[in-house]
Amino acid sequence: MYNNNQCNEIDVFKDRIEIHTTGGFPSSHTPEEFLDGNKKAIRRNKLITGVLYYSKDMETFATGLKRIKDLCDQAGCKFDFRLEQDDFVVVFYRNLREEWNGKTVQRLSRDCPETVLTKAEKIKAIMRDNPTISIPSIAEKVGLSSIEVRYHIKKMKASGEIKREGGDYEGK
Numbered sequence: 001m002y003n004n005n006q007c008n009e010i011d012v013f014k015d016r017i018e019i020h021t022t023g024g025f026p027s028s029h030t031p032e033e034f035l036d037g038n039k040k041a042i043r044r045n046k047l048i049t050g051v052l053y054y055s056k057d058m059e060t061f062a063t064g065l066k067r068i069k070d071l072c073d074q075a076g077c078k079f080d081f082r083l084e085q086d087d088f089v090v091v092f093y094r095n096l097r098e099e100w101n102g103k104t105v106q107r108l109s110r111d112c113p114e115t116v117l118t119k120a121e122k123i124k125a126i127m128r129d130n131p132t133i134s135i136p137s138i139a140e141k142v143g144l145s146s147i148e149v150r151y152h153i154k155k156m157k158a159s160g161e162i163k164r165e166g167g168d169y170e171g172k
Helices: 046-054 064-075 119-129 135-142 146-159
Strands: 009-012 016-022 079-083 087-093 097-100 103-106
Touching (some): 064 079
Antiparallel strands (some): 079 087
16 A cells, blocks of 8 residues: 555564565455465556566566465475554564574474574585585575685584585685
């Protein structure tokens, strides 16, 4: 709703992130109707959605909830939708982590998969599959910066979990 002088809001909590979209959900419809991606788009302002679509700032109509569901299912992230009087709220629940003896340990909720890897374990698995992979390539695959990848590699070297063989360019 573009004319109510309200902004979308992102609320960050310890256990979840909530995204509040002003203007509410289309009346007489529920989010569940759109989760399979087969519901016809409801464009409340055809001019605005047309401009966003043709400028390539919006890929398509009425697929956002399905994309949220698919990506959350793929990542093992629990999510929820909530209808409030003037807002539509999407809630993403966090997978909480704890530090224990210098290692990041995943505290799993009942809705999370049991096979969650730490950042270091992901890096190690990628290096095991491709021993000559570059740090920027690892960073891209894990979703970290190159600096973060170097930090984890340095920690794993210091603890003896990994060791480099050969020189900087031809080594592995």
